[in-house]
Amino acid sequence: MNILLIYPEMPGTIGKFGYMINLTGRKSAFPPIGLLTVAALLPKEWNKKVIDLNTDPLTQKDLQWADYAFISSMNVQGKSAKEVIKMCNNENLPVVAGGPLFTHEHEKFSGVDHFVLNEAEITLPLFLEDLEKGTPKSIYQTSQFADVHSTPSPMWELVDTNKYLYSVVQYSRGCPYLCDFCDVTALFGRVPRTKTPYQLIEELDTLVSSGKNEMIFFADDNLIGNKKSLKTELLPALIGWRGKNRYAPAFATQLTINLADDEEMMELLLEAGFRHILIGIESIDEVSLIQMRKKQNTRRNLMDNIRFLHEKGFIVIGTFIVGLDTDKTDVFQNVINFIQESGIVLIVINVLKAPPGTELYDRMVKENRLLEDFEFEEGRTNIVPVMDPEELHNGYKKVLQAVYAPENIFKRIVTYYSDKKPHKVKYPIKRKVSVKDFYNFMRIIFKLGVTNEDRKYFWKTIFWTINYNYRYLDLTILYLLLMYQYKKLLESFIEREKNNIYIYSDKLRGDIRYKEQLLHQVIPTE
Numbered sequence: 001m002n003i004l005l006i007y008p009e010m011p012g013t014i015g016k017f018g019y020m021i022n023l024t025g026r027k028s029a030f031p032p033i034g035l036l037t038v039a040a041l042l043p044k045e046w047n048k049k050v051i052d053l054n055t056d057p058l059t060q061k062d063l064q065w066a067d068y069a070f071i072s073s074m075n076v077q078g079k080s081a082k083e084v085i086k087m088c089n090n091e092n093l094p095v096v097a098g099g100p101l102f103t104h105e106h107e108k109f110s111g112v113d114h115f116v117l118n119e120a121e122i123t124l125p126l127f128l129e130d131l132e133k134g135t136p137k138s139i140y141q142t143s144q145f146a147d148v149h150s151t152p153s154p155m156w157e158l159v160d161t162n163k164y165l166y167s168v169v170q171y172s173r174g175c176p177y178l179c180d181f182c183d184v185t186a187l188f189g190r191v192p193r194t195k196t197p198y199q200l201i202e203e204l205d206t207l208v209s210s211g212k213n214e215m216i217f218f219a220d221d222n223l224i225g226n227k228k229s230l231k232t233e234l235l236p237a238l239i240g241w242r243g244k245n246r247y248a249p250a251f252a253t254q255l256t257i258n259l260a261d262d263e264e265m266m267e268l269l270l271e272a273g274f275r276h277i278l279i280g281i282e283s284i285d286e287v288s289l290i291q292m293r294k295k296q297n298t299r300r301n302l303m304d305n306i307r308f309l310h311e312k313g314f315i316v317i318g319t320f321i322v323g324l325d326t327d328k329t330d331v332f333q334n335v336i337n338f339i340q341e342s343g344i345v346l347i348v349i350n351v352l353k354a355p356p357g358t359e360l361y362d363r364m365v366k367e368n369r370l371l372e373d374f375e376f377e378e379g380r381t382n383i384v385p386v387m388d389p390e391e392l393h394n395g396y397k398k399v400l401q402a403v404y405a406p407e408n409i410f411k412r413i414v415t416y417y418s419d420k421k422p423h424k425v426k427y428p429i430k431r432k433v434s435v436k437d438f439y440n441f442m443r444i445i446f447k448l449g450v451t452n453e454d455r456k457y458f459w460k461t462i463f464w465t466i467n468y469n470y471r472y473l474d475l476t477i478l479y480l481l482l483m484y485q486y487k488k489l490l491e492s493f494i495e496r497e498k499n500n501i502y503i504y505s506d507k508l509r510g511d512i513r514y515k516e517q518l519l520h521q522v523i524p525t526e
């Protein structure tokens with residue numbers, strides 16, 4: 001049996017890091033770990049081929065080779081997933097689809113022969129059993145959560161890891177919190193399930209032995225969701241592993257702001273090699289945080305927490321949302337001020353949108369405020385905002401123009417480094433520099449320092465860093481790549497605006513019916 005495993009294309013959002021990845025000579029940020037895990041769950045004797053549309057095209061020859069196409073997709077890849085299904089249908093290739101996109105809204109996808117939904121560890125064996133009997137059903141679902149102790153290692157050999165900037169592993173699934181815009185608890189439950197340290201170390205060994213020395217991303221929903229197992233099992237194991245791997249790369253992950261309350265956890269994470277941590281700040285307004293049920297961000301000084309994490313040695317990546325029901329017109333300037341003062345360099349600004357499978361989505365349906373299908377783009381909403389849509393569009397643009405401006409990025413870099421205190425760890429992160437790295441570095445210098453119109457800020461930041469602490473140059477280069485990425489994203493936003501593409505649905509333009517409807521239906525939440 002020939003199986004073609006297809007990963008649809010990611011849209012051009014900040015998460016894709018498209019422009020900066022091109023400059024580093026890679027094709028995509030992260031390999032498709034979910035699809036590679038599905039591959040490992042398939043019978044060993046089957047022939048498998050992975051096509052990641054973020055790195056390679058899908059050809060007719062690939063489709064003709066296969067007996068089945070397996071598509072795994074997140075919500076953000078909906079548009080590309082539809083195109084892939086169509087291509088398979090044109091070649092009469094049976095399609096098996098799974099992943100969050102289909103788990104939430106399988107009924108919206110025609111052309112799929114078999115939906116294998118929820119967690120593949122449970123539903124895929126049922127499909128395979130029926131397939132063998134010659135009676136495969138059209139849909140496999142479960143309300144159970146998988147025991148990740150038996151999850152196999154992803155089949156890394158099916159992709160060329162050199163095409164990716166980073167590598168990915170996953171320790172846990174699930175999150176104890178209930179943020180209303182997030183589908184994690186619906187998909188994976190509130191009790192985080194963890195792999196064993198042994199499983200993780202095995203995966204890390206595979207990645208490191210294949211020569212990957214860039215950062216490894218722990219694709220957990222909230223790494224500190226299960227603090228006990230992290231402190232007593234995984235982190236001690238990772239520290240031991242780092243001791244044996246002198247050139248082990250740094251780790252990045254996603255977690256919650258309450259890390260700042262736990263000194264022991266911070267120390268262990270730093271010792272284990274975690275540096276970049278993505279934290280959902282979302283709003284700096286307590287009322288908004290309560291409405292979105294982001295309980296863990298309330299009753300604390302977010303600014304102090306972030307600067308404390310920077311001081312300890314972490315690099316915070318912050319996500320923010322504007323266009324919340326409770327947002328007033330001053331939200332835009334407040335967010336700008338907060339970001340500038342915090343020294344967070346890598347930020348993601350979203351307009352409130354309702355992904356399927358979330359509490360927010362259900363509320364929007366109930367309030368008749370859902371305008372179109374969810375298609376992930378930071379600067380796009382699928383709902384009727386409470387704020388005047390044009391005001392929201394202009395306010396969002398104002399935030400982007402401010403926080404993406406090179407002079408403001410430079411100021412944040414200075415704030416960040418000024419907050420960061422030297423922190424001694426037993427196994428500092430060291431990096432082997434290869435000829436390829438040197439070549440990439442020269443390409444970056446040429447592109448950003450010679451031909452780029454913002455080269456003034458490039459050299460200003462480089463010289464400032466050398467003068468302040470030359471050891472930070474590696475991180476500064478990453479920030480400068482980001483500066484370039486932001487510039488391109490802003491240009492594309494302005495271009496879209498010129499083509500009359502706004503952050504809100506076309507249905508709202510010049511049509512006051514929706515706003516009137518809204519005035520009667522929105523139920524303010526405390």
Ligand code: SF4
Pocket residue numbers: 175176177178179182183184185221222256280
């Ligand atoms: S903390 Fe993060 S993962 Fe957990 S529910 Fe909130 S947004 Fe989702």
